[in-house]
Amino acid sequence: MPIPAPPTNVRVVTFQIDGRDYSAREDETIIEVARENGxxxxxxxxxxxLSTWGACRLCLVExxxxxxxxxxxxxxVAEGLQIYTDTPRLQRYRRTILELLFAERxxxxxxxxxxxHCELQALAQRYGLDHVRVPYRHVAYEVDASHEMFRVDHNRCILCTRCVRVCDEVExxxxxxxxxxGSDCRVITDMNRPWGASDTCTSCGKCVQVCPTGALVKQGTSVGEMTxxxxxxxxITRRRHNR
Structure with missing residues (x-):
């Protein structure tokens, strides 16, 4: 089934990203347009x-x-915007954010x-993060392996809430x-019951697949095996939209 045309009342605007001209619908976000154009x-x-959360702040632009x-x-996006995606200022901010994520868990x-196969690790490599300049919290978090198919390691969770949103909005x-x-936040299942005792989990695995780190993984995987x-x-979302 073809993707429906955008509403006729949505304008097309022209703007710049890193000095180059682009056009897009005014209801599109900067990150959507950027990724569409590589x-x-x-x-x-x-x-x-998934819905927008805006928590990690790594996508900040000037x-x-x-x-x-x-x-x-x-x-x-808006008419006449001049957007910069990779300035020295942004690189410093992103490196600092990554350091804080590594230090928190x-x-x-x-x-x-x-x-x-970790998005956090890939970004650390991209921004040359080879050490952390802030003190580590060194708080030991639990590992819940009560589910017969999956496990959650809170030590590796970055609280991106992808699992929360995909479970609610898609499944x-x-x-x-x-x-x-604050820093004591953690993701929970069924009002803080063990995952294996959940009455609502369908064992679909969507939460595991969207997790950007090693926080949610399949049981039985060893080092480097979890893709x-x-x-x-x-x-899935396009198919639902096209119904």
Missing amino acids: IPIPSLCYLEG LAGSPRLVAACATQ NHVCSVCVSNG GAHTWDVMGR KDLHFLPY
């Missing part, structure tokens, strides 16, 4: 097919004439089942949610 803007919480940075995933890539189960405040497939999500 412009890499990093993000960990954004995922095509706008000419504006002193503040804006989140590309939550900012729509206990990410040890060498023994992680997602080693080599419709709403097994996952977030508990706590994930994100292509199913845009396909």
Whole structure:
């Protein structure tokens, strides 16, 4: 079934990204347009097919004439915008954000089942993160292996809430949610019951596939074995939209 045409009342606007001219519908976000045109803007919480969360702040971009940075995933394009996606200022901000993510939890890539297949690790390599300049929290988080097919390691969770959103918006189960405040937040299943005791989990595995790190993985995977497939999500959402 063909994708329906956009509403006729949506204007097409012209703007610049990194000095080049682009056109897009005014209801599209900066990150959508950038990725459609092969412009890499990093993000960990954004995922095509899910609602916008805007939490990781890695997709911050600069706008000419504006002193503040804006989140590309939550900012729509507009006529005449001049957008910059990879300035030295943005590189410093992104590296600092990555350092804070590594310091908040206990990410040890060498023994992680997602080693080599981790979005957080890939971004750390991209921005040359070989050490962390802030103190580690060194808080030991639990590993819940009560589910017969999957497990959750809270030491590797970055609170992107992809699992929460895909379970609610795509699977419709709403097994996952977030508990706590600040650095003490963690994702939970069924009002903080063990995952294996969940009454709502359908064992579909969508949450595992969209997790950007080694926090949600399949049981039985060893170091470097956990690969994930994100292509199913845009396909599902497009099919639902075209019904």
